[in-house]
Amino acid sequence: MILNQxxxxxxxxxxxxxxxxxxxxxxxxxxxxLSWRVVGTLDTLLxxxxxxxxxxxxxxxxxxxxxxxxxxxxxxxxxxxxIKWGK
Numbered sequence: 524m525i526l527n528q529x530x531x532x533x534x535x536x537x538x539x540x541x542x543x544x545x546x547x548x549x550x551x552x553x554x555x556x557l558s559w560r561v562v563g564t565l566d567t568l569l570x571x572x573x574x575x576x577x578x579x580x581x582x583x584x585x586x587x588x589x590x591x592x593x594x595x596x597x598x599x600x601x602x603x604x605x606i607k608w609g610k
Contacts, residue, residue: 545610546604547600547604549601552597552600552601552604553597555596555600556593556596556597556600557593559596560589560592560593560596563588563589563592564585564586564588564589565585567584567585567588567589568581568582568584568585571584571585
């Protein structure tokens with residue numbers, strides 16, 4: 524899904540389609556999502572460990588949280604990128 528966005532963007536550029544100068548490229552959205560998820564996952568890991576007292580369970584929760592929220596954040600960013608309001 525995410526890779527399709529990146530590949531489609533590159534194909535559109537190679538075909539000469541003009542890109543909005545104020546839009547983010549999909550790769551930028553992916554990198555922003557990854558960096559934010561690292562911060563968020565460390566927070567989830569810490570909170571889970573404090574509440575549960577088990578590092579194994581806290582790591583499992585943080586791992587699932589990382590993947591699901593990474594995908595959600597990417598699509599959230601791409602959706603907001605289509606909205607012209609505030610640009």
